[in-house]
Amino acid sequence: MTAALVVAAEETVGEKPARRARAGVFARRPGFLLASLYVAFVVAVAFRPALFTGQDPYATDPAAAMRAPSAAHLFGTDIYGRDLWSRVLHGSPLTIKATLIALVIALIAGLGLGIVSGFFGGLTDSLLMRVIDVLLAIPGLLLALSIVTALGYGTIPVAVAVGVGIVPGFARTTRAEVLRVKTLPYVEAARAGGASWTRVLLRHILPNSWGPVAVLAVLDAGVAIIAIASLSFLGFGAAPPAAEWGTLIADGRNYLVTAWWLSLLPGLFVALLVLSLNHIAKTFQEVTP
C-alpha cells in the first residue's frame, strides 16, 4: 500500500496555485482595473449623485449660460446656465436603474427559458426555441419601440422594452451551456451515483454553466445602456426637467455649432461606460478558458 501511495504522489503534475493565479491575472491588467473603477464610479453615482457634485442640476443661472468646460464646470453649462456635469451625474440614477431593471427582466426570463429548454429538451425545447426565433425575428430596437408605443413613455416602459429585447440572447446562451454541461461525464457519474435531476441541476449544471452567461450579462448591460440612451435620445424617456443621458444629448444637439460640449461630453461619458463594460466582459472571456 505504501509503495503505491508514493507512486501516486510522484506523478503529480497538477498545479496547486490555480486559484491564486487567476486573481493575479486580473491584477496584472491595468485596463481591466481602470474599467472596473469607472463602472464602480458610475454605479456609485447612480445611487448617491449628490456625493460627487456640489451643484444643483436644476439651478439655472442665465449669467453663466453656455460656458465651455472649465474647472468650475467640468462639462460646461447649458443654455439656462445649468451645470452639465451635475446634470449628467443626476441623470445616472434613471439610466442605471432602467438598465438594472432591463437586466433583471432579461436574466429571469432568459435564464428561465434557457434552463427549462436545455434541461428538459425534446418538445419543450423545440417549442421554446421557436418562441425565441420569433422574438429574434423582430430587431431589438423595433420590439422596444412597439412596447413603448403600447405602454407609453417613461423610464419603466423603456426598461421593460429593452429587457424583453435582450431575452432571446440570454435564453440561447443559457440553453447552449446547459446542453453542453448536461452531457458531460461528471453529470452522468452523479446520476449513476444516485443523484436526482434537481440535485444535478443545482449542484452541477448551473454552477458550471453560469460563466458564459455572466459574461453575456456584462456585455448586455452595455447593450442595454446604449438602447436606453437611444430610446431617450429619440424622445421616449422620462419627461423633462428630469434628464436621462439620451435626453441630455438630444437637447444639446441643437447647439452643436456653438456649444459642442452639450452633446459630445455626455455622449463620451456614456461611451466610456459601455466601453468599460465590454472590456470587463472581454477580460473575463480571455481569462477563463
Place this chain on the structure above:
Amino acid sequence: MSLVEISGLNVGYVRHRHIQPAVTGLDLTVGQGEVVAIVGESGSGKTTTGNALIGLLPSNGRITAGSILVDGVQTARANERTLRRLRGSTIGLIPQDPMVGLNPTKRIGAQIAEAVKLRGIGGPAVPRQVLDHLAQAGVPEPELRARQYPHELSGGLRQRVLIAIALAGRPKLIIADEPTSALDVTVQKRILDHLGGLVREQGISLLIITHDLAVAADRADRVVVMRQGRKVDEGDPATILTAPREGYTRQLIAAAPRLAHHGQLQAHFDVRDEPAPDPILTLTGVGKTFAVDDPRRGRRGFNALEDVSVTVPRGRTHALVGESGCGKTTTLRIALGLESATTGSVVLDGTEISGLSWRGMRPLRRKAQLVHQDPFATLDPKFTVRQSVTEPLVSFRIGDRRSREARARDLLDQVALPAAYLDRLPAELSGGQRQRVAIARALALEPRLLLLDEPVSALDVLVQEQILRLLADLQQRLGLSYLFVSHDLSVVAEIAHTVSVMNAGRVVEQGPVAQVFSDPRSTYTRELIDAVPGRRAAA
C-alpha cells in the same frame, strides 16, 4: 553526412513572460533513408522536437539554443522564407489526428494538387500526379476519392490522403507525429505497414513520433527515448528491448505487455480450468436500435447491438473488446441502465433491470457503479475531491458529516491518494490522480460491480500500468467484479479473466482471455491480435 543533424537543441514555450523548457540539450541525427522513432510520454518534448524541425512551433514556442541542420540548411531561428523552401519539398509532415488534419471545405484532389503545384508542376500533369500519389498511398478508387470531401472518407482513408499529401512534395524526410494513434488497431497496422514500405522503396527518411514503445520497436531502425525534454536512451530496437540502459526504458518495456512477454500477448489470469463463479451481471440477447435522421432517406433504424449476451462472474473481470463503433460502450451503458435495451434482458444481482425507471433503478445503483474514460471530464471542475467522493453518500443520505469525512479519507487511502488531496480541485490533479478520484467515488457506495469504460486509454503508459495495478488490487481486497470496456488488447490481457470480442454490434468470440488470445477461433479476433504492436520483441 546525415540528413538531419540536431545538436544541443533547447526549445521552450513562453508562459507569463517566462520560458518554460520543453526540450533540453537534444542531440539527434536521422540518416538518409533511415527510420528513427522518438518515444515518450506526454510532456516529453517529442512533438515539440518534430515541430521545431519543420519550423512550425506554436506562436509562443522559442528555440533558445542549439542547431538543426536539415539537408545542410540551418532551420533553428531561420526566417519564414528559408523554412518555406524546406517544407513540403525536403520535409513532409503527417499530422496526429487524421479526422481534423484535412481542410473540410476543399476537395481531396485540390488539397493534394496544392502540394504538387508547389513543386513547379502545372497544367494537365497535376491531376495525373494527384491520382498517382493517392494510389501510392493506398487509396482505392483514386478518381472518385479526389472529387470527394474529407468528411466523406473514413479515418483510415483520411490518414492515407495525408500520407499522399506528404508524398506529393517528394520530400527527403517525412515526420509522422503519432500517425495512427487516433485509428483502430487493425487500420493502424495496415497504414504503418504501407508507410514503412513506401519510405523504404523511395529511400525517404522517416521520423516517427510515438508514445508507444512497441510501435517504435516494430517500425524503426533506431529508437530514441525521451523524458521531460531530454533524451534518456537511444539504440537499435533489439538493444533497447534486450539491454535497456535506463531504468525508465525498462519501466516502459514492463508496461507494454507484448514487449515484456517476448512478443506474446500473454494473459495475466488463466481461468481456463476453473469453474466460473455465479454471475453478478447477465445480459441475454440484448439488442439496441437507434433512430437515425438521414437527410436523404428520412428517419430509419440503425442496429447498434444485435443479440448480445454477456456474463460477468462474481469477483472477476469480464472485458468487452473491439474497435470504435462495435457497440461495446452501448452494451456497458445498457448494463448500467443509462440506456434501455430494445430487446433482451439485463439481470443485475438477481434483479431484472431492463424496463425499470430511474427511480426503480435507484436502489440498484448501490450495487453497480461507473468509471468513465476521460479523466478531464469525469470530475466536476467546481467540486473538491472531498465533494466528488462523498457525493453518492449525500445523494443516498448515508451517514452524517463526520462519518462521510471518515469515509472520504478511507476511500482516498484505498486508491492510494494522500488525505491532503481532499481539498484539491480537479485542475490541481494529474490525469492519473483524477482517475483515482473517479474510482474512489465509484467505490463510495460499496458496490459489488464496477463498469469501467476505457478507464486507462487517455493516460500515459506508466500511469496506465499503475491504475491497472490499483484495479487488480482493489478487486482482490474488496471482492469486486468488473465489466471492463477497452479497445486495447494488451490492457485486456493484463486485467481481465474472461473476454467478449465484439464487432459491428455482435459478439464474435467469447471465453477466458488465456484461451481466446492464445487460440483465437474467429478471424476477426486473430486480426486484432496480429495488429497489437510489439512482435519484434520475439526476434
Place this chain on the structure above:
Amino acid sequence: MIRYLVGRVVQAAAVLWAAFTLTFAILYLLPSNPMQLQLAAAGIQEDSLTPEQYAAMKHRFGLDESIAAQYWHHLTGVLHGDFGDSLTQQVPVTDLIGARIGPTLLLSVCAAVVSLVAGSALAYLATFVRRNPVRIVLTRLPALGASFPQFFIALFLIQFLSFQLGWLPATGTQGAQSLIMPVLTISVVTSSVLAQVLIKSFDQTLSQPYVVTARAKGLSRTAVHLKHAFRNAALPAMTILGVIVGLTVTSSIVVETVFTREGVGKLAQEAVLAQDVPVVLAVVTLAATVFVTVNLIVDLLYPLLDPRISHTPEVVPV
C-alpha cells in the same frame, strides 16, 4: 433537397406570421384603453365627443369589433399588402412607407455593403498581422467601435465633418454627399459586430490542425490565410448576416432622426411619438420580413457553400 427547401420556406413564413401576431398583441392588447390611445393619436379630445360621435369613431378605428375580428381584419389586410390607414395622417400606411422607403433602402444597402467589406477586411488584417502591438490594436478596435452609441457617432461626425471642416452637409436626404455620414455612422457599429465574430472565427480556424497540414506543404502564410482559413472562418459567421442586416435596418431609426433624412426610420420615430399604431405595426412587420428573408437566404445558401452540412448549424451571435 426539395423537402428541405419547402420546409425552410414554410418555417420562415410561420416565424414571420408569429412575429406579426406578437407585435399585434403588444400594440393592441397592452394598453388599457386603445380607444383613448387612438383618439390621442388622431388629435381629438375625448370629452368633446358626443356618445354617438364616440361610437362612430370607435367604428372608424375598427375598435367596436372583437380583438379576434380586428386581428383577422389586419392579417387579411397585410396579406393583400394593406396595413390600414395612418391615424395621424389619414392616408394608407402603405403609401406613407412607399414614399419613404427609397432613402432607407439606399442607406441600408450601402451600410450593409460597407460593413461587410470593412468588417471582413479588419478581421482579415487583425488575424494576419504578426507584429504584436499592431495586432493587439486591430483586435481591440471592434470592441471600441461597438461601444459607441450611434447617436454619439453621428453627432461627432456632424460636429467634425460638417461644422469644423465644412466638407459634408449636416442634414438632409438630397445627393450622394448626404449619404456619406449616415452610412459611416451605421457601418462603424455593424462592421465592428461583424469583425468581432469573424476574428473569433478566424482564430479558431487558424488553430485547426489542417492549417498546419497546409503550412507543412510549403504554402505561404498568405496562401494559407486566403485559400484555407478564410472560407472556413467566414462560413459560421454567415449565420449572423441576418443580425447584421437587421442592425442596419434598426440603425436607420436613430440615424435618420439625427440627420433628418426622410426615410422609414424617421417615420417610425414619428409614429411612435404620435402613437400611430398601424404605422408602427407596418414598420415592425417590414423589418421582421427583411430579417427573416436574409436568414432564409443564408439558410438556403449554406449547404451549397459548406459541403459537410445539409442544414445550417446553430451559432449564437456574440
